[in-house]
Amino acid sequence: MTQVSMTVNGKAASGDVEGRTLLSSFLRDQLHLTGTHVGCDTSQCGACVVHVDGQAVKSCTMLAMEADGSEVSTIEGQAGADGSLNVIQQAFQDHHGLQCGFCTPGMVMSAAALLKENPKPSEAEVRAYLEGNICRCTGYHNIVKAIMAASGQDVGAMAAE
């Protein structure tokens, strides 16, 4: 076992891990931050996306030891301290961007990474950015619409909910 330390959602976190411990396992099983979902565990679905040093990564495909010393953000860090949703989360609610909600943590974290890089993306850019995030429920339209709305763009003319 080796000790790893990182900052998770602004707070110091540490724990003993094996070489093979995935970042997703460390977050979920040791820090009990179960908002990060594991859908496929094969690097395909994006349910496990978190940010490591500001970059979106699939936490099921990164070793916890590789995140040692990093700043990690997860879905739990997105809402305000009083529980108020951030602008992306609120837009998902307003535009019905989720149904079962399983993919949502990864979708929100990917959307946050996109809007940081590209604050006013086109619809095509949003769709391309979400290539690694799979949703089995919504058909994507409302997810795309929510992200467009969160970027402050008019979504009145986009496909109906």
Place this chain on the structure above:
Amino acid sequence: MYNFDVVKPERIADAVKELSDSSESQPLGGGQTLIPTLKQRLASPDKLVSLSAIPEMKGVCAGDDGSVCIGGATTHATVAAEASAYPALAATAAHIGDPAVRNRGTIGGSLANNDPSACYPAAALASGATIVTNAREIAADDYFQGMFTTALDEGEIITEVRFPVPEKANYQKFVQPASRFALVGVYVAKYADGVRVAITGASNDGVFRWAEAEAALSANFSADALDGLSLSGDDMISDLHGTGAYRAHLCAVMTKRAVAAAA
């Protein structure tokens, strides 16, 4: 996954030493191929030597001879953002997998793995790149030796890849939508001394150069120059995504598109 130790050296020399200490050790690049492989227990190293903390293996810079040099542990996202001196290469990196894969996956990992459907092998072969390791320099023409097979020795690390910058180049990828790899990808690069065409995703022998197309394009760099040229599908990959004949057809179509986009 079976368990293993992880070490994170900060210098190439230390990584080489860690790899030579045990025959069951393996380099870890971005882990985007290796971690899924370990989960399937297709490999069982006792030690992974992470290359992620070695500054001398990261980044994009300009070589003395006008080439673009990319550190072996440079992520696809960094190449997409920083290889502006070679736009076709930056565009190729920008379309590998998805954003999260590009934030971790590295050029060294991709070239070491030599997946028959990967993008960078086509870019490196078409550009006549030089694969620089801790021990030697290997020309791309000698480096790729069949699917998942390269000239690398055990414990040898790709530290840098040098790309001569072509006059014109383009990569056309016909995406296999489930994996996001190339069903067929064609990279065309025009240099002063001739045109090189490298094809990924198609052959059972991995990435290869299409000599007839190169000759035709070296004489006349236009899509029309390819009229009538075709490849045989007999030795091409046949799977549920497409037959060998379908892939052979795509090779010709994607080569034309690459030339049209580059010209």
